[in-house]
Amino acid sequence: MTEGIDWIARAGAKPKGRRPAFFDDPAVDRLLSLTMAVVGEVAVLRERLDTVERLLDAKGTISRADIEAYQPDGTAGAERGELTRAYIARVMRGFQQEVEALENPDPPIMDWVEKFSK
Amino acid sequence: MKSCPDKFGDTARLESGHECRTAAPYTALTKHPMLARTNHDESARFNFLTHLNRYLSGTLGPGNKLAYEKRVLPAFREEHGRDPEHRYEIRDWMNQDPFHRMWSALKRNSMEMRQQNGRSTVLRQLDELDAQARQFNEHSGQLELDPKIEQPIYQTAVDIHCQPGGYHGEERPGDVSAGANYDVGIFATTGGALGGLNDGGGQAVVAWAKKERPDWQPRRILYVGCTVGHNAVPIAAAYPDAEVIAIDTAGPSLRYGAARAAGLGVRNIKFVQASGEDLSRYPDGYFDWVQTTMFLHELSAESMPRLLAECNRVLAPGGLILHVEQPQYSPEMPLFEQFMRDWDAFNNNEPFWSAMHGVDLKDVMAGAGFSKADQFVVGVRAVVDRSIFPAAESEEQEDYGRAAVWNAYGAWKPVAKELAA
Numbered sequence: 001m002t003e004g005i006d007w008i009a010r011a012g013a014k015p016k017g018r019r020p021a022f023f024d025d026p027a028v029d030r031l032l033s034l035t036m037a038v039v040g041e042v043a044v045l046r047e048r049l050d051t052v053e054r055l056l057d058a059k060g061t062i063s064r065a066d067i068e069a070y071q072p073d074g075t076a077g078a079e080r081g082e083l084t085r086a087y088i089a090r091v092m093r094g095f096q097q098e099v100e101a102l103e104n105p106d107p108p109i110m111d112w113v114e115k116f117s118k
Numbered sequence: 119m120k121s122c123p124d125k126f127g128d129t130a131r132l133e134s135g136h137e138c139r140t141a142a143p144y145t146a147l148t149k150h151p152m153l154a155r156t157n158h159d160e161s162a163r164f165n166f167l168t169h170l171n172r173y174l175s176g177t178l179g180p181g182n183k184l185a186y187e188k189r190v191l192p193a194f195r196e197e198h199g200r201d202p203e204h205r206y207e208i209r210d211w212m213n214q215d216p217f218h219r220m221w222s223a224l225k226r227n228s229m230e231m232r233q234q235n236g237r238s239t240v241l242r243q244l245d246e247l248d249a250q251a252r253q254f255n256e257h258s259g260q261l262e263l264d265p266k267i268e269q270p271i272y273q274t275a276v277d278i279h280c281q282p283g284g285y286h287g288e289e290r291p292g293d294v295s296a297g298a299n300y301d302v303g304i305f306a307t308t309g310g311a312l313g314g315l316n317d318g319g320g321q322a323v324v325a326w327a328k329k330e331r332p333d334w335q336p337r338r339i340l341y342v343g344c345t346v347g348h349n350a351v352p353i354a355a356a357y358p359d360a361e362v363i364a365i366d367t368a369g370p371s372l373r374y375g376a377a378r379a380a381g382l383g384v385r386n387i388k389f390v391q392a393s394g395e396d397l398s399r400y401p402d403g404y405f406d407w408v409q410t411t412m413f414l415h416e417l418s419a420e421s422m423p424r425l426l427a428e429c430n431r432v433l434a435p436g437g438l439i440l441h442v443e444q445p446q447y448s449p450e451m452p453l454f455e456q457f458m459r460d461w462d463a464f465n466n467n468e469p470f471w472s473a474m475h476g477v478d479l480k481d482v483m484a485g486a487g488f489s490k491a492d493q494f495v496v497g498v499r500a501v502v503d504r505s506i507f508p509a510a511e512s513e514e515q516e517d518y519g520r521a522a523v524w525n526a527y528g529a530w531k532p533v534a535k536e537l538a539a
Contacts, residue, residue, distance in 0.1 A: 005289055007241035012234050013283070015338070017276030017467040022223035029223065037225045043166035044159045051158060068158050072147040081140035092173060095224075098217055099181035101492045102188055 039091050043084055072087055135245065139176065141168045141310035142507045143438030148314035151381030152254070152294075152304045152374060153248060154240045167306040170228050172510050175309075178221055185217040186454055205456040205472075209464070212457065226465050229280050230305070237282065237301030240295055251294045254377035261376035262266070263369050264391040270367060272418040276467040280306075285345055285368035297346040297374025304348070309510040311500065312348075317381075319411050320349030321443060321522065324356040325501045326526065327438070335371040336360050336406035340432060342394040342425070343413035347375035347387065349442075353409065354379070354387035362387040362506045363405075365394065367525045403434040411442040412524070415474040426486035433531050439488065440528040442498060479527050488529040496526045 001007065023029050051070045066075040072080055089096065144156065144164040156164070190527050194202055202208045212218045232435040240247065255261040275286045281300065289295045304316050312359050327334065337360060341350040346362035354362040366372055369391050376389035392399065394410075408429045414422060433439055447456040456475075463471035469505045500523070502509075 001242055002244040004473065005241055005244060007238060007244070009290060011238035013237070013281045015230075015233065015280040015467060016274075016284070017278035017280070020222070020226065020465055021228070030185075031218075032223050033227050033230070034438045036224065036231065040163060040166050040170075042232055044162040047162035047165060050160060058374050072143050077143035077146060078140055079144060081165070081169065084165055085140060087259065088169055088173045088176075092178065095178055095181070095217075097214070099178060099184060102181055102184035102217070105188070 043087055046083065046087060047080060051081065122519070123433040129321050135494075139172065140508065141172060143163075143511070144168070144305060144310075144352050145334045146314065146506055147305060147316075150315065150378060152247070152250060152298070152301070153379040154243060154298050156239055156302070159234060162241045163231070164303065164306045164363045166189055167228055167232050167235070168310045170224075171306065172309045174221065174225050174228065174527055177222075180484055181217050182212070182221060182458060183454065185215050186212060190522070197509060202356075203264050204330050205266075205453050205460055207455040208453055209460065220431065225461070226280075229466055232303045233299070235287040235306075237295070239302055240298040241289060244289065244293060244295055244298075245250060246292050247298050250381075251373055251377035251515055255373060258380040258385070260380055260385070260388050261372060262388060262390045263372065266368075267369075267391050267393060270393065270395070270418075272416065272421060272470060273367060276469060278467050280467050285366070285371045288370050289426050289528065293374070294370060294374040296368065296370040297372075297378075300371065301348075301374065301378065302512065310507060311502065311510050313500070313502035313507050315348070315351075315483045318351045318502040320352035321501035321524050322498040322524070323349065323411065323440065323442060323526070326351055326496065326498050328356070329442075336438070338405045339363070339407040339409065340365070340400070340405040340429075342398075342408065342429065343416065344389065344409045345371045347379055347389065349411040350375075350409075351379050351382060351384050353384075355384050358386055360386060360406075364388065364391045364499060365392040367391065367393050394428060395421050397428040397432050400432045401432055402431055404432050404436075406434050406437045408437070408439045410440075412444075414441055414443055414479075415468060416473045417468050417474070419473055419477075425480060426483060426488075428486040430531070435531055435533040437531050438528060439483075439531065440481070442524045442525050442526045443479070444475065446477070446527075448478075461528065483527065483529065488531070492532055494528055496528070497523070498526050499523050 021029060022032075047069065051067050052062065053068050054072075054076060055070060059066070133143060144161040147153065149155075186208070190208075191201070194207070196212050201272075202211070213222075273284055273286060281296070283289070283296055285296055285300065287296055301316070305311070308316070313321065336357060337361050339357065339362045341347075341353065341362060341364040344350045344366050345368065347364055350362060350364040354360070364375065364387055366375075366389070372389040372391055379385075379387050379389070417425060429439055444459065445451070447459070459475065460472045462468040480490055480493055480495075483493055500509075
């Protein structure tokens with residue numbers, strides 16, 4: 001590890017320049033940052049597990065060094081990329097469906113409730 | 119093996135388009151000697167961010183236009199009785215739209231996460247990176263620093279791209295942390311679409327020049343605003359008999375860039391700490407080619423004409439000046455597209471981006487001495503091995519400022535005019 005630098009603390013240094021407030025309540029901004037960090041870490045865990053599975057498939061036994069040194073070939077890389085894409089699609093479903101709703105808006109459900117009640 | 123053809127090549131044959139949404143894994147990058155080594159999870163973080171960025175522009179990006187057309191624009195019309203007349207009006211209104219707010223917040227977080235992951239990767243191994251750079255730079259003769267060069271205010275006012283410390287900052291004196299972080303993470307920022315050495319832009323410039331003037335042999339090339347040399351090194355490699363001078367004001371980026379070039383075995387390029395606003399160290403007409411790539415938008419309205427005039431002065435008659443940028447906001451460009459392309463100015467610390475793209479670059483270049491008759495604009499697309507590094511789906515759509523598709527604004531300096539002067 002690097003001498004004389006707290007790499008963990010310094011990695012998260014704030015960039016100079018005021019951060020935009022995206023939401024009215026700053027707590028929402030903070031919570032989104034928190035959520036996205038967790039979302040990212042779950043993806044990392046999933047990829048690590050995939051590495052373990054592939055190495056076990058190939059070798060039957062593995063070491064941590066094997067995991068760190070692992071480099072997917074073209075096929076494995078594409079399969080893992082697809083897993084990540086599918087994962088992101090699940091996490092982002094709410095936003096993606098919001099886009100679909102913008103494209104094809106529905107009337108309030110009460111409109112249908114009333115229509116079918118008559 | 120699944121392959122992903124270049125959608126834009128003559129031979130492209132895309133069966134479903136499906137695979138091309140999947141980016142290459144981070145580990146496919148070329149591990150040149152200076153590239154910070156990522157452990158398993160650091161690579162995985164970049165893989166996640168790469169796909170997240172593709173998702174934000176490709177899948178969710180179109181939601182912005184829908185939100186605009188379906189609710190923001192009608193509300194604006196109702197209040198004002200007219201359409202928006204400037205991209206800033208659209209911005210004011212879109213910044214109140216719940217979808218656009220969330221989309222922007224996600225995009226900003228992605229950038230911040232990329233910085234944190236890049237910096238943790240680099241800072242934990244900074245001893246090794248600094249030692250490696252020192253070794254290359256002491257022996258190669260490819261680095262010339264000048265501590266008297268002041269960092270211009272347009273580089274220090276905010277940290278461009280939300281990179282803590284900008285291009286010029288140091289975690290300790292003489293380090294390469296800024297350049298190393300820029301290099302290790304640009305893959306994620308650009309959706310993994312710029313190739314093994316993230317040099318698709320420079321390769322595009324080379325491909326254009328070789329096609330335009332197949333027999334041209336520039337002797338001296340000046341590359342202004344080179345940072346770590348992603349796009350300068352391929353030019354040097356393509357013209358091995360040329361002497362390439364790559365300048366930047368940011369010493370820490372140059373330290374890394376010079377070592378990176380030496381590590382790649384490209385020796386005909388020298389990284390010199392200098393400002394493009396003052397090229398007085400070079401005589402008139404010294405260079406056959408002056409190049410900038412995605413650089414003019416990092417300047418300011420005050421400095422850009424000065425810099426362009428200096429570029430003109432040091433350019434030899436018959437020489438080429440070429441600036442690669444995202445397209446300018448012409449009157450023909452819809453205001454909504456201008457607003458989307460402006461996103462980085464306000465959300466990713468690119469304060470000159472908006473004004474720079476708002477001016478007519480041809481006028482600015484004319485003011486710097488390049489007559490409009492000699493100017494040209496040409497579209498260039500990243501040159502990348504797409505069998506390994508698939509394009510982002512959004513390259514075909516409107517990615518507004520991130521896609522690996524650019525405009526090159528250039529001029530061949532007339533010979534006769536110069537002689538008559």
